Amino acid sequence: MASQLEGAMETLINVFHHYSGKEGDKYKLSKKELKELLQSELGCFLEAQKDAGAVEKIMQDLDENGDGEVDFQEFVVLVATLTVACNTFFWENA
Numbered sequence: 001m002a003s004q005l006e007g008a009m010e011t012l013i014n015v016f017h018h019y020s021g022k023e024g025d026k027y028k029l030s031k032k033e034l035k036e037l038l039q040s041e042l043g044c045f046l047e048a049q050k051d052a053g054a055v056e057k058i059m060q061d062l063d064e065n066g067d068g069e070v071d072f073q074e075f076v077v078l079v080a081t082l083t084v085a086c087n088t089f090f091w092e093n094a
Contacts, residue, residue: 015041016075028069042082043089 002010020029029037034078035055042067062074 001076012079013072018029020072025069028067028071029075030069031055034059034062077087 015037016029017026019033019040020026023030023035038055038058058078059070061071062078064074064077066069
């Protein structure tokens with residue numbers, strides 16, 4: 001039986017690959033795929049942004065190698081950053 005952390009890691013991997021590869025490289029998210037993932041999986045986060053260019057800004061911030069796509073390592077940076085922000089918010093407001 002997998003631990004909670006192992007299950008969370010598996011979920012993270014599965015979510016990424018559910019959206020990646022619909023166009024182009026199956027190991028990367030295009031801008032369209034990233035937008036679909038963010039809207040489906042982090043819809044509340046995007047709604048709170050109130051910025052029409054939020055996906056574009058996220059893509060630019062994540063795409064460290066400048067190839068116009070987000071690989072798994074770049075995606076994990078987003079998830080880790082959001083997790084740290086949520087941890088801070090929830091623990092400070094508890």
